[in-house]
Amino acid sequence: MRRIALGAALALGLAGCAATQQAADTTVAAAKAQVNPTLSTQDATFMTEATRDGLAEVAMARLAEKYGRSPAVKRFARHMIEDHGRANQEMLALARRKDITPPETMGVAHQQTHDRLANLRGAAFDRAYVRTMLEDHQDDVREFQAQVRDGTDPEVKAFAERYLPVLQEHAQQAQRLARR
Structure with missing residues (x-):
């Protein structure tokens, strides 16, 4: 019973950290949008979140190369490093053109997930990594679709x-890996 209560308290704390990070990102994006009035708060927020997500994808993929067991998971991780690395570089160039400073870290929520994955090895790592990539890419697809639309x-x-089609493909790849 204490484990359940402790788990629930931890989940609430993590949700609070993620909400706090998102609020901070929105506040920073609003400030950046004021510095560059041609950039809306929504656009600046998207850039901030996409940067954090991209940094996280690369960092977690590096863990997969190191701690994963499945060759398919390792190939997927290599693909994440290449695609998200390229997108990250493009986002940095875009941020410079827009005269904003993108975040340098993946943020609290991604860091917590990264740290949790870093403590796993082999098949347990593979399962957790693939599940994380599937969830992250589904979220990313929704964010990118909203940006395309709005x-x-x-x-x-x-x-x-x-990059929306790239993220959609990543989500499909993660989904196929999750079914194995």
Whole structure:
């Protein structure tokens, strides 16, 4: 019973950290949008969240290369490093053009997931990593779809349009891995 209560308290605490991080990102994005008035708060928030997500995808994929057991999971991780690494570089260039400073870290929620994965090995790592990638990419697809639909800055919107199919493919790959 104490384990259940402790688990529930931990889950609530993590949810609170994620909500706090998201609120902080939105506040920072609003401030960045004020520095660059041509960039809406929504566009700046998208850039911030996409940067954090991209940094997290690469960091967790590096863990998969190191701690994963399945060759398929390791191939998927290599694909994540290449695709998200390329997107991260493009986002940094876009941020420079928009005169905003993107976040340098993956944020609290992603860091907690990363740390949890770093304590796993072999098949247990593979299962947790694939589940995390599936959930993350499903969230990313929704965020990128919203940006494509509602974004106002043409360059930020074009970035989302360019990488949405990549993220959809990643979600499909993760889903196939999860079924194995």
